[in-house]
Amino acid sequence: MALTELDVPLRDGGSLHAFDTGADPSSPLTLVWHHGSPQTGAPLEPLLEAASARGIRLVSYGRPSYGGSTPRPGRDVASAAADVAAIADVLGLERFAVMGASGGGPHALACAALLPERVTGAVTLAGIAPRTTAYDWFAGMASPGGLQAAVEGRAARAAFAETEESDPSQFLPVDWAALDERWATLGADSARAGEAGPDGLIDDDVAFAAPWDFDLGSIGAPVLLVQGEGDRVVPAKHASWLLAHIPRASLWMRLDDGHVSVLDVVPDAMDWLLERS
Template structure:
């Protein structure tokens, strides 16, 4: 059972929060906060809940602004996630916690590490983008459709919004292992993406605009342990991003999974939870 509540933030916005500690039976457990991908609602998906329950972990998530019942915040940067997470943790009485993020959730997980270092014990990032201003590699190289949605975001909100009105999913974005994951253990992910997309593109557009703008914190100064998990065959976030992050983050460890794409890499989530639990 997952407890869902709407948290009212200091600026008047609402944040929809999902908490596996129904009836507070896991209040004192090791806590992991999940940063969802783009687009998703922020709901806790069955594979994550099962892995957390097997380990006695309290799992939290929330819909980023514009997703899943959370108020929008046009113009937000990646760093803004840390302020929302801080208020979430305060409201729930959680002092210290770990953070996991996948795909679009990866940069937001890193924001928590950078800006809440006294509270975040460790971070796990799966298939995370690197900052656009990262030196030493071609940020768009290897992306399906040549990163068209992110290139549109570089031109501004109007251009990114216009792109969303005509875009169609490119089936070559995923490899066979990705489609197998979506047809099997991660079917809930595909369903959740559908729900988020049906609610409108605002959250996704705001995410993309934030990814191609300055993030609001220096990645190289993050001083908590970070596990970077990357599929070598990822066509959405190419492996060069994971490589860059693992070389620039001072306390990073890289797990490069040779046969995984963008979705199948999520099969590593239980092992990532184990890694986080060993760094309370």
Template sequence: MGPSHDLTLAGDRVLRVHDSGRGDTLTVVWLHGTPQTGALLAPVLQAADARGIRVVSYGRPGYGGSTTVPGRTVGSAAEDVRVLADALGLGRFAVVGASGGGSHALAAAAQLPDRVTAAVALAGVAPYTEEFDWFAGMADPTSLRAAREGRDARMTHALTHEFDPESFVALDWAALEGAWGPLGADAGEAGGAGHDGEVDDDVAYASGWGFELADVRTQVLLAQGGADRVVPASHAQHLFTHLPDAELWLRPRDGHISVLNALPTALDWLLARAR
């Protein structure tokens, strides 16, 4: 199988899969943020290659060539991960997710306990709850507020919504001008391809996830920027409180993108747990 290829699932649904195809210390399934195509990003590959880690990823439904699935939940990602792992002959593997990808990484950890060795969530979204003000600290919560009203409301919002540059702090912009430039380019490509993936992601974050945080029995590393204005630190605190076996790395000055600079250290953390 090549570095990028399509898997055909039940009902002729297509899942586009990307595979670095190299590395023998550990296999990591990378879960992308919102919006992204699912393609493997250069800074992820560089950190993985330096450690002999194989990286596999895929476009969630509605992104990067994968068939849209309206009404999908965060939890339904676990079955897609299982299918791609089976297709690639992966036995046990770790999961790493950035932003909303962190939430989907937790889904795989919860529902594939015999496969997932450990999980990392960088700036992960917490399940919607009334236990704390879920929107507090977001520079622009309008998309997720619309998602709370359902798919039609979120799609209508998408037709006129524009990104608020206040969502990123100075360190985020610096990261996007530097090592994480490919993430910005990929987000632009994903956003330009249509709204389905982003809309379905947001509705999934803001609805029932289909599993409980208490179901995640594997070790989880949470890395969170204290200055994050997209997914505020309160989300990481909620995850930390409710996950059975979690570690929290708070990086006080980091925002939503610059926290990704913790990825190389997070991969070292995964390698230590795989030994």
């Protein structure tokens, strides 16, 4: 599958670095992928393989401060919709589905809510829910320090980043196995994103902890929520909360999966989107 890279100009003078597997008149679906936090936005090998096997056109991009995209401190989750619309306009995409993993989940939902005439369906895998007082948002997170700092604002989150260390307890043995084998490209890409600096992750966390500026209840497209029961990064309660607040949502709860191993559902989730395209 050929992969083209492009820089999409934005009205504010910035740009987004995007990837596209290319137009094919016979393609049954175009899918816009929203990466996790932190990653560069480059499509991962298992995604490319699953999309190619189904004839799906795959588009992905780096959010601001990731993978060569221009920084935009203070961005909110809702801004992803305008960013994706700009990419879609350049590529000539009228209708498409969205899929996001972990930190990409909220941004996929923003597109579903704010681009109702263009988004045919949405999938989130281990996606975080909006911060709410309806339950303990942090409960079950093995390492919530970054998000707790983000509640206090960008300066506090940036200060936390100066001493932040990776916590291996966030991942189950099945997650580590996935990172060693099927999803090794995810770990490598996350490391590349981290080497470029913490700004993308800082801005993601601040956006997650702040109001998302769109209404989940306004999403008219079908939404599939995929969640690992044992997830220690984004606990299962987040998925059940989203299920209760998105009108046409379905939930696939994976009893033996964690935060990374749940990505093995990607091919089945693509099939789910194809059935609704």
